[in-house]
Amino acid sequence: MKKWLMIIVSSLLLLTTACSNSNDSASSKKKGLKHVTVVLDWTPNTNHTGLYVAKEKGYFKDEGLDVDIIQPGEAGADQLVAAGKAQFGISAQESITEARIQGVPIVSIAAIIQHNTSGFASPKEKNITSPKDFENKTYGGWGAPVEKAVLDSLMKKEHADVEKTKIINMGETDFFTAVKRDIDFAWIYYGWTGVEAELRGEKINMVYLTDYSNKLDYYTPVLTTNEKMIEKDPETIKHFLAAASKGYTYAIDHPDDAADLLIKAVPDLDPKLVKASQKWLSPKYQDDAARWGEQKQEIWENYASWMYDNHLLDKKLDSKKAFTNQYLPK
Structure with a gap:
């Protein structure tokens, strides 16, 4: 409060x-x-x-x-x-x-x-196609506790360990700049950033929250x-x-x-x-x-x-x- x-x-x-x-x-x-x-x-x-x-x-x-x-x-x-x-x-x-x-x-x-249209996006060449692939990668977020909890929840589905994922705060940096500079994946809404990637001709992989948990369909x-x-x-x-x-x-x-x-x-x-x-x-x-x-x-x-x-x-x-x-x- x-x-x-x-x-x-x-x-x-x-x-x-x-x-x-x-x-x-x-x-x-x-x-x-x-x-x-x-x-x-x-x-x-x-x-x-x-x-x-x-x-x-x-x-x-x-x-x-x-x-x-x-x-x-x-x-x-x-x-x-x-x-x-x-x-x-x-x-x-x-x-x-x-x-x-x-x-x-x-x-x-x-x-x-x-329905929740968000998910974890990454450039296709990074080969992140499921939560298990988050291991030994760097996630860029905004510093909220819910981020690690969501990552952990999805990774547990595939017996992966969230502690093996590096989590950093990328602040106001946009997705396209951040993935070229210092992160491997980020949490986006496909309807805006994902569509923008299509228009840019930048191929991305998406790991949608709702594909792994109905409780995350908020x-x-x-x-x-x-x-x-x-x-x-x-x-x-x-x-x-x-x-x-x-x-x-x-x-x-x-x-x-x-x-x-x-x-x-x-x-x-x-x-x-x-x-x-x-x-x-x-x-x-x-x-x-x-x-x-x-x-x-x-x-x-x-x-x-x-x-x-x-x-x-x-x-x-x-x-x-x-x-x-x-x-x-x-």
């Missing part, structure tokens, strides 16, 4: 956001719209397309909302949402699970992608809000998700047009990468779920139990409070 409190209390970004939101809110009232903010988990990419579609095509306005989509600063999306400085954010099941255990009142309200990313928002303003959540659902459904049905809308909204993005990524990712949004955004309790319980068993949690998660399907359109 200490880490969260330090970030929430000390970050000047929270104050900046609060002032900005106050001004935007006044402007929105003049238009007859309710101003809300959604904070991304990273720089804009095809995980976020549905939100940009909903904004560009007026779906949010149709629901009476003026929505600002902003990138996270020093304080991430989880912290801003938990502190009530943003109404909505993008996160992952792992982060929310950890936050809930620490008493942070953040809740997942929709799964953006139904929701990443998800849309979030906080408990106070649920208590005080559930109608806004319903309106927000109605528009977001419509945006993601459009991206499912019209990936090329949806990619164009994302490129229009964020012109700094590489159009070829966005187009190719969108084509790959659009079928993954809803996948085998009855509707976009649907979450299952067993998925939350499976991953939380895996985290607990791997000593990543101090206590067991009350999964029923960590997510809800209540505000999704029927």
Whole structure:
């Protein structure tokens, strides 16, 4: 809890956001719209397309909302949402699970992608085709305890020893630079970095988490809000998700047009990468779920139990409070 409190209390970004939101809110009232903010988990990419579609095509306005989509600063999306400085954010099941255990009142309200599309990627010439091949190799990560736990979990399936894998923090270095310089493999989302490798003509091997454990098929990313928002303003959540659902459904049905809308909204993005990524990712949004955004309790319980068993949690998660399907359109 200490880490969260330090970030929430000390970050000047929270104050900046609060002032900005106050001004935007006044402007929105003049238009007859309710101003809300959604904070991304990273720089804009095809995980976020549905939100940009909903904004560009007026779906949010149709629901009476003026929505600002902003990138996270020093304080991430989880912290801003938990502190009530943003109404909505993008996160992952792992982060929310950890936050809930620490008493942070953040809740997942929709799964953006139904299944975990992440895995360990390596240049093809390194011949890393299964977890056993992680032995005597160097993994580049971001310094989170969950990384070694996931590596260990997968490697045990093939009687391999995680202690024989060198783990280093590669910081902000991108995958393509890092694997040429000082690492053998890294954890990526294929829908962006993997597709980028295809476009670059750089062949990679992928070891997907879901090929080795159903407990690692968790929701990443998800849309979030906080408990106070649920208590005080559930109608806004319903309106927000109605528009977001419509945006993601459009991206499912019209990936090329949806990619164009994302490129229009964020012109700094590489159009070829966005187009190719969108084509790959659009079928993954809803996948085998009855509707976009649907979450299952067993998925939350499976991953939380895996985290607990791997000593990543101090206590067991009350999964029923960590997510809800209540505000999704029927």
